[in-house]
Amino acid sequence: MTLRIPLTELQQRDRKSPGLLNKIILLEHKPRPDCPHCGSGDTAKLYVGSLNDRYRPYLASITTRLKLRPNDVRGGYWCYRCSRGFTKEAS
Ligand SMILES: [Zn+2]
Numbered sequence: 293m294t295l296r297i298p299l300t301e302l303q304q305r306d307r308k309s310p311g312l313l314n315k316i317i318l319l320e321h322k323p324r325p326d327c328p329h330c331g332s333g334d335t336a337k338l339y340v341g342s343l344n345d346r347y348r349p350y351l352a353s354i355t356t357r358l359k360l361r362p363n364d365v366r367g368g369y370w371c372y373r374c375s376r377g378f379t380k381e382a383s
Contacts, residue, residue: 293320294356302354312354319357325380327371334372 295302295316306313324335336359339348352358359370361377368379 295320295354296356297354305354315351316355319351319355322357324357325369327369327374328378329371329374329376332371332373336370336372338368338370338377 293299302313302316319337322337324333324337326333327335336357338359338361339352340361348358349360352360356372361370368377370377
């Protein structure tokens, strides 16, 4: 797990909004490609931020496996080591 908050806090939040913990676990275990630039496995699913979407920013504040960018490759991934986005097809 690569959580930004303590697991106990996540469990407390899950009691207030049931399903949250499950959603985070799914994000954590979802297969992600390694970075094609540096080979790092420290990558995240990338979402282009939307002003109307408040749930994804919330999820992204809990797990590093979801990364929000105002402008970037749609449907791509993010490498924490390179600090840049990439698509699965990129090589
Ligand atoms: Zn990289």
